[in-house]
Amino acid sequence: MKKVFIYFFLFLLIFFLLPALLTKKDSEVSAKVPEKDINEIENQEINQEHNYKNYGVIKLLHKKTGEIEEVPLDMYLCNVVSSEMPVDFELEALKAQAVVARTYTIYKIQNKKHENSDICDDSSCCQAWISKEERLAKWDENERESNWSKIEQSVNETKGKIITYNGSPINAFFHSNSGGTTELPVNVWGGGSNLPYLQVVETNGEEGYEQYKSEVVFTQNELIEKLKTKYKDIIINFDNNEELKILDYTDSGRVKTIKFGNHDLSGTETRSLLGLKSTNFEIIKENGNIKFLVKGYGHGVGMSQTGADSLAKEGKSYEDIIKHFYIGVEISDI
Numbered sequence: 001m002k003k004v005f006i007y008f009f010l011f012l013l014i015f016f017l018l019p020a021l022l023t024k025k026d027s028e029v030s031a032k033v034p035e036k037d038i039n040e041i042e043n044q045e046i047n048q049e050h051n052y053k054n055y056g057v058i059k060l061l062h063k064k065t066g067e068i069e070e071v072p073l074d075m076y077l078c079n080v081v082s083s084e085m086p087v088d089f090e091l092e093a094l095k096a097q098a099v100v101a102r103t104y105t106i107y108k109i110q111n112k113k114h115e116n117s118d119i120c121d122d123s124s125c126c127q128a129w130i131s132k133e134e135r136l137a138k139w140d141e142n143e144r145e146s147n148w149s150k151i152e153q154s155v156n157e158t159k160g161k162i163i164t165y166n167g168s169p170i171n172a173f174f175h176s177n178s179g180g181t182t183e184l185p186v187n188v189w190g191g192g193s194n195l196p197y198l199q200v201v202e203t204n205g206e207e208g209y210e211q212y213k214s215e216v217v218f219t220q221n222e223l224i225e226k227l228k229t230k231y232k233d234i235i236i237n238f239d240n241n242e243e244l245k246i247l248d249y250t251d252s253g254r255v256k257t258i259k260f261g262n263h264d265l266s267g268t269e270t271r272s273l274l275g276l277k278s279t280n281f282e283i284i285k286e287n288g289n290i291k292f293l294v295k296g297y298g299h300g301v302g303m304s305q306t307g308a309d310s311l312a313k314e315g316k317s318y319e320d321i322i323k324h325f326y327i328g329v330e331i332s333d334i
């Protein structure tokens, strides 16, 4: 008889008490979520908690002061996103930037550059960062709260999401404006830098942004002086069109090699010596001056930020945007 009673009690427990307890929990999660999805969401939350144990807090090196600060990952990402992308860009573009920033951070934690920290706040070394106070001070007072909550939304709505290729976080390069076409890493950083997910990709709508077009004009002397900082013996006969011309282009249409008199320079070297916004340029001789007409802004590899915004305006989600710029990748939980 005792056994029967125990079985009966277990039956009651399994079929009535447990579901009642779970139902209570369900309603706490969210009334809007269909019941069948709740287990999935709960599992995700458990996974995220678990994985955020490894990556929940990062050690951020402040380059100028040398101070190392421990900050929660997502709080850090808000500072990064607000520093890297204009807040008036579409929410889906900001979300793509948040996922790119989270991926880059995890990649840096796994491939450390600094001894006692995970990442630094210098954009030329690791990833741009701005303190919340500094950021807010740059916005109009009446927009501060809504702007910051839009940034937080971009980070929270992509919580735990990173970009992976074959299960590993990618090296998520990005730049300001691709000029309509992105570039292969090999054409920027040389041999061995190519990665299968970084290909030449075309994006519509980038011409509508101020970063798309720029020009720099030099007198003949100014141009010579700029080039002399590296090539002391440079001589250009400006009357001869053969002495100043683009010799070849990369597959994306950027300048690969350019002839300056007695020297042939790469597009990337020319960009840095002359301070051009990209290697996508034409040369125009005008009234004895030399004009560089430049398209796009940045190295051109990976995600274009204005391209991301333009895709978001077409109704694309952050996942669509990421998969447009990084080929064959997955959006995974950390």
Ligand SMILES: [Zn+2]
Pocket (backbone or CB within 6 Å): 113, 114, 119, 120, 121, 122, 125, 126, 127
């Ligand atoms: Zn660094």
